[in-house]
Amino acid sequence: MEASSVSRLNAVIHERARLGIMSALAARTAMTFSELKAILDLTDGNLSVHLRILEQAGYVAIEKKFVDRKPQTTVKLSKKGRLAFEHYVEVLEEIVRKK
Amino acid sequence: MTKFEDERNPGRDLERIRAIMERATEWSHLSGWSIVISGLLAGAGAAACFWKGVDFEMPGHARTLAAIWGSVVGLAAAQGVAFSIANARRKAEPVWSPLTRQVVAATLPALFTGAALTGYAFETGQLDLLPPCWMLAYGSSLMGLGLFTIRPVRYAALAFLAMGAASLFLWKNHGLVTMLASFGGLHLGLGAWMLWKPRA
Numbered sequence: 001m002e003a004s005s006v007s008r009l010n011a012v013i014h015e016r017a018r019l020g021i022m023s024a025l026a027a028r029t030a031m032t033f034s035e036l037k038a039i040l041d042l043t044d045g046n047l048s049v050h051l052r053i054l055e056q057a058g059y060v061a062i063e064k065k066f067v068d069r070k071p072q073t074t075v076k077l078s079k080k081g082r083l084a085f086e087h088y089v090e091v092l093e094e095i096v097r098k099k
Numbered sequence: 100m101t102k103f104e105d106e107r108n109p110g111r112d113l114e115r116i117r118a119i120m121e122r123a124t125e126w127s128h129l130s131g132w133s134i135v136i137s138g139l140l141a142g143a144g145a146a147a148c149f150w151k152g153v154d155f156e157m158p159g160h161a162r163t164l165a166a167i168w169g170s171v172v173g174l175a176a177a178q179g180v181a182f183s184i185a186n187a188r189r190k191a192e193p194v195w196s197p198l199t200r201q202v203v204a205a206t207l208p209a210l211f212t213g214a215a216l217t218g219y220a221f222e223t224g225q226l227d228l229l230p231p232c233w234m235l236a237y238g239s240s241l242m243g244l245g246l247f248t249i250r251p252v253r254y255a256a257l258a259f260l261a262m263g264a265a266s267l268f269l270w271k272n273h274g275l276v277t278m279l280a281s282f283g284g285l286h287l288g289l290g291a292w293m294l295w296k297p298r299a
Contacts, residue, residue, distance in 0.1 A: 014107075019112065019115070019116065020115070020119050023115070023116040023119040023120050023123070024119050024120070024122070024123035025123075026120060027119075027120035027121075027123040027124045028123050028124060028197060028198060030197045031123065031196075031197070031198075032192065032193050032196060034190075034192050034193075035123075035192055035193075035196065035198075038190065038192070039119065039122050039123055040119070067193060072193060089113070089116065092109050092112055092113055092116075093113065095109040096109050096110050096113060099109070099110075
């Protein structure tokens with residue numbers, strides 16, 4: 001990748017697992033922890049770590065509640081997260097076009 | 100912002116993003132067995148009509164037709180919902196997930212249209228309109244579902260729509276046969292494909 005363009009890519013999103021999480025969430029309004037885990041084939045621990053980083057960046061909102069007496073974690077993409085993801089994809093497309 | 104490894108290929112990243120987005124919007128609770136059972140139920144409905152000597156084109160059969168096909172729809176819907184719930188539970192996924200809500204929102208309007216037209220056909224005694232109306236409404240609903248699941252569902256939806264239109268204009272007076280071919284045959288074909296040709 002060309003260094004100048006590459007440096008414009010968002011580091012928080014660019015990590016492989018987090019890019020997967022952001023892509024999945026961009027396609028849906030909200031997803032549960034188990035749905036994300038199944039789609040991305042990540043372990044509980046791995047997914048939790050990356051979700052925490054995305055939450056700290058303000059890209060996702062995590063909601064925990066009980067459904068049928070079982071804990072359920074729902075992850076939603078925030079407005080800031082959607083904008084960051086859209087910008088990330090735009091930069092990526094630009095890099096591909098220039099190649 | 101940071102420096103990135105050279106081995107990451109931006110083109111591949113874009114492909115991966117697309118693939119994940121497609122997978123994320125795929126409703127995977129649809130069961131092949133449920134589709135097969137729906138086909139068998141439709142076959143049983145058509146057989147019951149032949150056995151009782153009732154047809155959509157004959158006047159005075161409204162009650163029997165309503166009882167038979169109402170039972171078929173009720174049983175098919177109940178087992179379809181039960182299989183979907185079982186599928187979701189097996190995958191430890193929520194039954195009433197945001198995606199399930201989107202699927203319901205995409206399929207329900209066409210089913211409502213079919214129900215309203217069914218009521219009108221019964222009220223006015225135009226029972227011969229029922230098979231094409233059901234095929235067209237169900238095909239539209241299935242097309243909505245097809246946007247969230249495997250591609251063959253969309254092909255089945257197109258086949259329902261084509262058969263519904265043909266039944267309306269070309270195959271008049273063959274209501275039972277077209278019901279058997281569409282709700283029976285197409286369901287059996289789709290269900291069999293889903294059971295014997297699993298996704299890669």
